[in-house]
Amino acid sequence: MSEQDSLWFKSPPPPHHPPEPPVRKAPEMVAITIDGAEVRIPATATILEACRSVGIDTPTLCFLENLTPVNVCRICVVELAGARTLVPACSRQIEPGMDIRTDSPRVRLARKMVIEFLASSVDLSTAPQALEYARRYGADSTRYGTSRESDTSHDRDTRLPGHHHVPEGIGAETVEQPVKVDNDLYVRDYGKCILCYKCVEACGEDAQNTFAIAVAGRGFDARISTEANVSLPDSACVYCGNCIGVCPTGALMFRSEYEMRQAGIWNESKQTSTDTICSYCGVGCTLTLHVQDNRIVKVTSPIESSVTNGHLCIKGRFGFEYVHGGLDQQADG
Amino acid sequence: MDLHFQGPEATPDEKAAVDTVLGPPTSAWSGGARNLEEEGRSTLLGGHAARAERHLLLPVLHAVQSRFGWVPPGALDYICRRLTIPPAEAYGVVTFYHLYSATPQPASVAHVCDDIACRIRGAESICLHLERTIGPEGSGGWKRSPCLGRCEQAPAALVLNSGESQVAVSLAPASATEIVAAKSSAEHVPDGFESLRTSIPQFGDKSLRLLGRAGRVDPGDLSAYRRSGGYAALARAFELGPEGVIAEVLSSKLMGRGGAAFPTGRKWEAVAKAPGRPHYVVCNADESEPGTFKDRILLEGDPFAVIEGMTIAGFATGSSRGFLYLRGEYPVAATRVQAALAAARSAGLLGEEILGSGFSFEIELRIGAGAYICGEETALFESIEGKRGEPRNKPPFPVHVGLFGKPTVVNNVETLANVPLILAMGGEKFAGIGTAGSSGPKLFCVSGMVERPGVYEVDFGKTLGDLIAMAGGVAGGRTLRAVLLGGAAGVFVGPDKLSMPLTLEDTRAAGATLGSGVVMAFDDTVDLGDILGRIAAFFRDESCGQCVPCRVGTVRQEELIARLRNGETLGTHQDELALLKEIGQVMRDASICGLGQTAANAIESALVSLDAWPERKESR
Numbered sequence: 001m002s003e004q005d006s007l008w009f010k011s012p013p014p015p016h017h018p019p020e021p022p023v024r025k026a027p028e029m030v031a032i033t034i035d036g037a038e039v040r041i042p043a044t045a046t047i048l049e050a051c052r053s054v055g056i057d058t059p060t061l062c063f064l065e066n067l068t069p070v071n072v073c074r075i076c077v078v079e080l081a082g083a084r085t086l087v088p089a090c091s092r093q094i095e096p097g098m099d100i101r102t103d104s105p106r107v108r109l110a111r112k113m114v115i116e117f118l119a120s121s122v123d124l125s126t127a128p129q130a131l132e133y134a135r136r137y138g139a140d141s142t143r144y145g146t147s148r149e150s151d152t153s154h155d156r157d158t159r160l161p162g163h164h165h166v167p168e169g170i171g172a173e174t175v176e177q178p179v180k181v182d183n184d185l186y187v188r189d190y191g192k193c194i195l196c197y198k199c200v201e202a203c204g205e206d207a208q209n210t211f212a213i214a215v216a217g218r219g220f221d222a223r224i225s226t227e228a229n230v231s232l233p234d235s236a237c238v239y240c241g242n243c244i245g246v247c248p249t250g251a252l253m254f255r256s257e258y259e260m261r262q263a264g265i266w267n268e269s270k271q272t273s274t275d276t277i278c279s280y281c282g283v284g285c286t287l288t289l290h291v292q293d294n295r296i297v298k299v300t301s302p303i304e305s306s307v308t309n310g311h312l313c314i315k316g317r318f319g320f321e322y323v324h325g326g327l328d329q330q331a332d333g
Numbered sequence: 334m335d336l337h338f339q340g341p342e343a344t345p346d347e348k349a350a351v352d353t354v355l356g357p358p359t360s361a362w363s364g365g366a367r368n369l370e371e372e373g374r375s376t377l378l379g380g381h382a383a384r385a386e387r388h389l390l391l392p393v394l395h396a397v398q399s400r401f402g403w404v405p406p407g408a409l410d411y412i413c414r415r416l417t418i419p420p421a422e423a424y425g426v427v428t429f430y431h432l433y434s435a436t437p438q439p440a441s442v443a444h445v446c447d448d449i450a451c452r453i454r455g456a457e458s459i460c461l462h463l464e465r466t467i468g469p470e471g472s473g474g475w476k477r478s479p480c481l482g483r484c485e486q487a488p489a490a491l492v493l494n495s496g497e498s499q500v501a502v503s504l505a506p507a508s509a510t511e512i513v514a515a516k517s518s519a520e521h522v523p524d525g526f527e528s529l530r531t532s533i534p535q536f537g538d539k540s541l542r543l544l545g546r547a548g549r550v551d552p553g554d555l556s557a558y559r560r561s562g563g564y565a566a567l568a569r570a571f572e573l574g575p576e577g578v579i580a581e582v583l584s585s586k587l588m589g590r591g592g593a594a595f596p597t598g599r600k601w602e603a604v605a606k607a608p609g610r611p612h613y614v615v616c617n618a619d620e621s622e623p624g625t626f627k628d629r630i631l632l633e634g635d636p637f638a639v640i641e642g643m644t645i646a647g648f649a650t651g652s653s654r655g656f657l658y659l660r661g662e663y664p665v666a667a668t669r670v671q672a673a674l675a676a677a678r679s680a681g682l683l684g685e686e687i688l689g690s691g692f693s694f695e696i697e698l699r700i701g702a703g704a705y706i707c708g709e710e711t712a713l714f715e716s717i718e719g720k721r722g723e724p725r726n727k728p729p730f731p732v733h734v735g736l737f738g739k740p741t742v743v744n745n746v747e748t749l750a751n752v753p754l755i756l757a758m759g760g761e762k763f764a765g766i767g768t769a770g771s772s773g774p775k776l777f778c779v780s781g782m783v784e785r786p787g788v789y790e791v792d793f794g795k796t797l798g799d800l801i802a803m804a805g806g807v808a809g810g811r812t813l814r815a816v817l818l819g820g821a822a823g824v825f826v827g828p829d830k831l832s833m834p835l836t837l838e839d840t841r842a843a844g845a846t847l848g849s850g851v852v853m854a855f856d857d858t859v860d861l862g863d864i865l866g867r868i869a870a871f872f873r874d875e876s877c878g879q880c881v882p883c884r885v886g887t888v889r890q891e892e893l894i895a896r897l898r899n900g901e902t903l904g905t906h907q908d909e910l911a912l913l914k915e916i917g918q919v920m921r922d923a924s925i926c927g928l929g930q931t932a933a934n935a936i937e938s939a940l941v942s943l944d945a946w947p948e949r950k951e952s953r
Binding site for chain 2: 086106109172213215236
């Protein structure tokens with residue numbers, strides 16, 4: 001090393017010991033009872049995490065590991081000894097001595113009714129998880145009557161809080177409404193929306209910090225909306241697609257997937273998925289490419305990826321067409 | 334947060350309306366002219382400081398709504414720029430409250446109450462008349478409204494005329510002609526405080542404690558309040574010290590008067606001991622339970638008592654800031670409370686160093702915008718914070734995590750009005766009033782088919798029959814069919830319960846509730862099916878929509894009741910009743926808040942304890 005170089009840079013002395021990671025205190029374990037069995041769980045866990053750690057499959061719809069729990073769908077409710085009402089497992093912290101029942105008649109009834117309420121008011125045809133819960137809890141959505149005459153107007157976007165049409169006849173009111181197709185990248189079919197708030201969270205505080213969508217209206221007329229219900233291109237949307245990534249019912253969908261489904265050629269059994277790293281910038285996001293017939297039909301990111309937590313940006317999510325460029329040239333040639 | 338604005342620019346008028354609340358913009362960030370030379374980049378009010386003003390959203394929306402009759406998109410964008418709020422969220426707030434409108438509507442809108450007490454007193458014929466003379470609901474400047482809190486003089490209406498100075502005319506009893514006339518009035522002088530006497534049938538009774546001043550002492554005259562014993566309790570509180578005050582309230586066994594009947598002293602104690610700072614005091618004056626009007630009478634008739642109670646609560650719990658959240662349908666109460674706050678402030682009874690005690694306390698009046706759910710304490714916090722009134726999950730409870738995430742004591746108006754009494758007479762003595770489980774005086778809102786509807790003050794222990802007799806019995810000497818206790822979230826009882834003492838313990842034992850003190854009587858001419866239909870519609874309208882059991886359950890409940898009333902049942906009548914029970918069960922068990930948890934109570938109780946209408950319909 002020349003003398004001049006050392007003016008600019010002095011390397012640090014070699015360490016006596018290799019650096020060690022800071023000591024993390026093991027979380028305190030507390031004893032609770034789940035379905036009659038005493039278990040020891042880290043004190044920081046929620047009831048949902050406790051149930052999952054002992055292998056009890058608790059249904060969830062509005063919960064996702066990478067979002068703040070909003071506990072609005074109420075399908076994860078469990079019975080807690082001493083509590084007047086059932087409690088949401090997804091957000092309730094455990095406390096020492098809690099006595100929890102996850103499969104009591106009260107719990108089963110509540111879960112059945114929640115899924116019946118959803119199935120009778122929302123189109124769940126692209127929500128396999130919800131349909132599986134409906135089977136599990138024996139939900140029968142026809143008990144509320146056939147769905148009321150289909151509403152092809154955009155009426156739901158302009159309903160006023162505190163006012164509704166008094167029901168006539170025996171039909172069950174639904175959230176059916178026309179599909180919103182106003183851009184090239186995604187489709188919003190709010191007739192399939194269970195109002196789980198996930199897209200709002202992903203668009204806002206929990207991921208993108210864009211706040212292009214929020215809940216508008218009140219009660220049964222509450223809906224996901226941009227400001228003044230403008231189209232997505234006029235809104236603050238940056239097309240990161242993270243709302244699609246978290247949507248549990250297919251209400252938000254890639255336009256490519258939507259069009260293939262419309263054409264009847266969407267076939268998940270023929271799809272393969274391949275993990276790769278996004279090539280656009282240096283962050284290094286993991287991409288999962290869903291490929292059908294040698295074409296990318298959808299891009300997601302694994303929720304357990306420490307880089308993305310399942311979220312992406314517009315380039316990683318939608319900027320894959322160039323891959324097809326070569327294929328198309330081959331086809332043309 | 335990268336705010337995106339695409340709507341039209343706010344007009345100068347719109348900007349001026351916003352600026353009446355927020356003051357002129359100080360920087361380009363908040364919508365003013367860009368002047369980097371003078372501002373410098375570093376002085377822009379942005380980030381956390383700007384977002385921390387979000388709690389001004391409702392006040393500023395009120396300013397715009399009352400100026401233009403709706404919230405134009407340009408004005409909303411300008412508000413968002415000023416307060417750093419994403420436009421989509423602000424739109425969500427505007428469309429949540431039914432006194433705001435995101436779409437143009439006539440400058441004058443009459444809100445005509447068609448809720449329970451008013452519909453049995455002729456509300457429907459007013460609506461029919463308005464339909465003929467003005468036009469169909471919504472299009473022609475009138476709307477049906479949930480309970481306006483004037484049940485003792487039903488039917489009621491509230492006319493809101495927007496303009497440079499908003500005119501709010503609260504009419505009760507209202508007639509269609511008066512409503513039409515009020516719609517074109519450019520100014521309005523509300524009746525004097527003496528007019529409250531018609532709502533207080535016991536007026537003049539020297540033994541009244543809570544209602545002693547209402548209608549007698551000028552609510553705008555602070556010295557009159559002090560001459561009648563006011564602010565002695567605050568001086569006493571300063572002698573006792575915070576712990577001493579809490580000890581008195583604990584020993585008084587005062588239970589909250591808003592409906593949940595939680596011991597007030599324990600709430601105060603928990604907040605006083607909570608480690609987080611600052612602490613807040615919130616007075617819940619969002620009295621929206623159908624059939625309830627006692628808090629309005631207190632605030633219109635004796636606002637200083639409530640303010641004194643809040644100040645004492647602030648002193649006891651170590652708070653320096655309080656919010657009084659009043660429902661938007663009470664314009665007279667709003668004016669009187671605002672004036673009382675100003676009078677207290679200028680007399681040194683609010684603000685820095687109150688009465689030289691070293692204790693500082695300030696109270697802000699916040700006006701709701703039409704949402705029953707905001708009476709739920711955590712929804713009320715959200716509303717003050719400038720958000721949609723969606724209740725939070727509990728725990729954590731407000732005493733630990735409340736307004737702005739800080740320890741908060743939230744008390745009903747009547748609860749706070751009891752506090753000066755407790756300090757004046759001593760907790761022990763207060764506990765001696767009433768029964769062992771229910772101490773003190775209690776206000777009951779008696780309405781419906783009785784001779785003398787009004788707010789009644791009795792010591793706990795009087796029976797339901799006593800109270801109805803005090804109100805002159807059933808109007809016209811007809812037969813009592815049912816009584817609704819506690820409002821839409823309460824229960825129906827039959828005439829067999831007339832001997833039930835109206836105490837917390839006796840009503841609980843009978844499977845009933847006192848709720849907010851509603852006693853609404855129905856005679857045998859009333860169509861109970863119609864009443865139940867209205868209650869179901871009420872909950873469907875007022876559900877915030879956040880959780881599935883309540884959002885969909887209230888719709889399914891209303892549909893089911895419509896089927897029973899029409900006689901078009903799905904399956905047998907028994908199937909429908911079983912389904913109704915399951916709907917009620919999931920709402921009670923799995924809803925986030927008290928609205929959903931009680932949305933089936935009145936309807937179920939009508940089926941159980943009254944020989945209710947569905948059987949009658951079926952036997953036809």
